[in-house]
Amino acid sequence: MAGKTLFEKIWEKxxxxxxxxxxxxxxxxxxxxxxxxxxQAFDGLRNRGIKVRQPQKTVATADHNIPTLGQDQPIRDxxxxxxxxxxxxxxxxxxxxxxxxxxxxxxxxxVIGPELGITQPGMTIVCGDSHTxxxxxxxxxxxxxxxxxxxxxxxxxTLLQNKPKTMRINIEGELGKGVMSKDIVLYIISQIGTGGxxxxxxxxxxSAIRSLSMEARMTICNMSIEMGARGGMIAPDETTFEYIKxxxxxxxxxxxxxxxxxxxxLPSDPDAVFDKELTFRASDIEPMxxxxxxxGMGIGISKSIPNTEDIEEATRPTFQKSxxxxxxxxxxxxxxxxxxxxxxxxxxxxxxxxxRAFAQFVKGKKKADNxxxxxxxxxxxxxxQAEKEGLRKILEEAGFEMRQPGCSxxxxxxxxxxxxxxxxxxxxxxxxxGRQGPGARTMLASPITAAAAAITGKITDPRDFL
Amino acid sequence: xxxxxxxxxxxxxxPLPIENVDTDQIIPARFLKATTREGFGNNLFADWRYxxxxxxxxxxxxxxxxxxxxxxxxxxNFGSGSSREHAAWAIVGYGFxxxxxxxxxDIFKNNALNNGLLPVxxxxxxxxxxxxxxEKEPATEVEVDLENQTIRILQEGIAESFDINPYKKKCLLNxxxxxxxxxxxxxxxxxxxxxxx
Ligand code: SF4
Numbered sequence: 001m002a003g004k005t006l007f008e009k010i011w012e013k014x015x016x017x018x019x020x021x022x023x024x025x026x027x028x029x030x031x032x033x034x035x036x037x038x039x040q041a042f043d044g045l046r047n048r049g050i051k052v053r054q055p056q057k058t059v060a061t062a063d064h065n066i067p068t069l070g071q072d073q074p075i076r077d078x079x080x081x082x083x084x085x086x087x088x089x090x091x092x093x094x095x096x097x098x099x100x101x102x103x104x105x106x107x108x109x110x111v112i113g114p115e116l117g118i119t120q121p122g123m124t125i126v127c128g129d130s131h132t133x134x135x136x137x138x139x140x141x142x143x144x145x146x147x148x149x150x151x152x153x154x155x156x157x158t159l160l161q162n163k164p165k166t167m168r169i170n171i172e173g174e175l176g177k178g179v180m181s182k183d184i185v186l187y188i189i190s191q192i193g194t195g196g197x198x199x200x201x202x203x204x205x206x207s208a209i210r211s212l213s214m215e216a217r218m219t220i221c222n223m224s225i226e227m228g229a230r231g232g233m234i235a236p237d238e239t240t241f242e243y244i245k246x247x248x249x250x251x252x253x254x255x256x257x258x259x260x261x262x263x264x265x266l267p268s269d270p271d272a273v274f275d276k277e278l279t280f281r282a283s284d285i286e287p288m289x290x291x292x293x294x295x296g297m298g299i300g301i302s303k304s305i306p307n308t309e310d311i312e313e314a315t316r317p318t319f320q321k322s323x324x325x326x327x328x329x330x331x332x333x334x335x336x337x338x339x340x341x342x343x344x345x346x347x348x349x350x351x352x353x354x355x356r357a358f359a360q361f362v363k364g365k366k367k368a369d370n371x372x373x374x375x376x377x378x379x380x381x382x383x384x385q386a387e388k389e390g391l392r393k394i395l396e397e398a399g400f401e402m403r404q405p406g407c408s409x410x411x412x413x414x415x416x417x418x419x420x421x422x423x424x425x426x427x428x429x430x431x432x433x434g435r436q437g438p439g440a441r442t443m444l445a446s447p448i449t450a451a452a453a454a455i456t457g458k459i460t461d462p463r464d465f466l
Numbered sequence: 467x468x469x470x471x472x473x474x475x476x477x478x479x480x481p482l483p484i485e486n487v488d489t490d491q492i493i494p495a496r497f498l499k500a501t502t503r504e505g506f507g508n509n510l511f512a513d514w515r516y517x518x519x520x521x522x523x524x525x526x527x528x529x530x531x532x533x534x535x536x537x538x539x540x541x542x543n544f545g546s547g548s549s550r551e552h553a554a555w556a557i558v559g560y561g562f563x564x565x566x567x568x569x570x571x572d573i574f575k576n577n578a579l580n581n582g583l584l585p586v587x588x589x590x591x592x593x594x595x596x597x598x599x600x601e602k603e604p605a606t607e608v609e610v611d612l613e614n615q616t617i618r619i620l621q622e623g624i625a626e627s628f629d630i631n632p633y634k635k636k637c638l639l640n641x642x643x644x645x646x647x648x649x650x651x652x653x654x655x656x657x658x659x660x661x662x663x
Contacts, residue, residue, distance in 0.1 A: 128551075147551040147577075148551060148577065148580035
């Protein structure tokens with residue numbers, strides 16, 4: 001019998017029962033909740049007259065809909081305030097721990113889970129948010145769910161799920177100068193497309209992945225949803241254990257040793273078989289930038305936008321519509337294009353390492369006058385750490401201001417909207433039409449490519465400065 | 467929330483021949499501040515449907531009087547992106563009962579099924595034929611038969627079968643919801659929790 005994959009080991013351990021000819025009932029270890037996708041689920045519980053089954057396996061935060069300035073003041077926007085207050089009321093009524101606005105542990109849900117040590121290898125983790133895949137970087141099964149499913153987990157701590165197929169994507173070799181993990185994942189999506197992994201759970205492996213820090217691994221798993229995958233994961237190793245050790249909710253003492261012992265059994269067996277396996281060479285990857293309106297429309301920064309003839313016929317109308325929205329022409333180079341906004345933040349690249357990389361790059365330089373930059377830490381703890389390390393000062397000296405944590409311009413539910421027609425280089429994960437505000441034009445990139453754009457005022461190869 | 471039963475549907479269609487329609491287009495984020503499930507239908511495809519002053523844009527299909535019906539026909543990879551169930555609520559709220567595409571994003575498919583909206587996945591060829599038929603004759607009627615898992619372009623007599631998970635099919639045919647089922651197996655969940663405590 002063939003060995004098992006990391007995914008299969010965790011999945012099998014969590015199946016409570018399987019419906020005949022149907023989905024499995026999967027037990028959920030951790031459930032993250034935020035203000036936008038939960039109110040209707042809590043209402044559902046009230047209508048049925050039931051409680052949250054395991055409030056202590058549930059954690060809530062307010063992140064999507066909060067301002068990134070003046071957080072000590074009441075939220076000005078009435079609907080946003082109502083929604084954030086609703087979350088607090090629901091958490092109180094149902095006994096769910098909440099790290100709300102102004103709590104020292106507040107932040108983007110996918111940033112605080114790992115940083116508090118709540119996210120651990122071998123767990124099943126869900127949240128009413130597609131980027132829950134981030135937590136897979138620790139070797140857990142983590143995926144996004146809809147609001148009906150949020151209600152399901154609140155009510156029963158289980159979910160009905162069909163077992164996805166498994167895929168392994170290997171990145172082998174050494175990464176080039178100026179190439180970050182964001183570039184790896186944008187490269188993969190540009191190769192396989194936004195539906196390339198639909199129906200699969202993806203394990204990222206290979207020497208280039210092994211060499212990455214936890215923050216960098218989270219960036220990759222975070223964007224696995226953008227290739228259509230149900231989730232992404234990376235086998236836990238010493239880097240993982242080192243990161244978790246000593247964090248707030250991490251196991252302590254003898255429990256720690258026991259936990260690590262169990263986590264060491266998780267990686268895919270050498271003879272495990274995946275439904276699909278792909279391998280890419282790290283040396284083929286350069287700093288990436290997107291030119292279109294889905295994350296699969298990315299190219300190496302030195303390359304040109306494809307010509308219409310090079311696009312598959314059925315996809316041409318979509319390609320043309322996309323370029324029209326961006327006001328770009330087929331065949332044009334990306335280098336030198338003007339940039340109005342730079343956004344550094346989100347659950348993709350709003351962690352301390354990202355701020356460090358950005359700050360180090362702009363240190364001693366000056367922000368371009370034509371650029372408005374929003375630097376938004378992913379959490380309160382990231383903000384505090386940036387302060388402690390002197391990053392805020394470096395940023396300020398270069399003409400940048402650091403805001404307060406939240407999802408911010410990643411989805412522009414709050415006031416942080418890129419104005420219509422403006423071009424933004426963003427470290428977030430989605431360049432959809434209007435994602436960063438109605439009419440906003442988004443180009444996705446790594447923190448240092450964003451830094452290069454911020455100081456030159458145009459799309460610039462960050463390697464020119466390294 | 468109990469869902470509406472779905473058995474057989476005969477309707478004309480609304481064509482949206484664009485690929486990778488993401489949930490940010492289906493319902494933009496700024497409309498997600500509501501705390502109930504109602505009212506999203508008015509903002510379905512808001513940024514394609516209305517101009518800045520909120521007037522209907524003539525060239526968008528929902529504003530074109532030639533097309534109407536309970537079936538939305540869309541290009542491949544429909545519903546990618548954000549997990550927001552608001553996208554399904556908006557489509558159902560507008561009055562659609564089924565979405566036809568050659569490919570659906572995973573989370574969207576679950577969300578649709580949990581709201582009694584049937585995602586019908588067809589071959590690329592069938593989708594092309596359907597788009598052509600609707601373009602030629604906007605009143606083209608399509609029959610979606612869940613029991614027999616078939617979709618038929620009535621005027622043309624072209625049909626194809628589609629897949630659906632047998633459990634989900636039973637839920638839709640009977641209007642069952644997953645939570646009722648999960649609550650009914652509470653003893654099994656309890657036993658699992660004890661064993662893994
Ligand atoms: S930062 Fe963006 S992608 Fe991440 S949870 Fe917030 S809105 Fe979603």
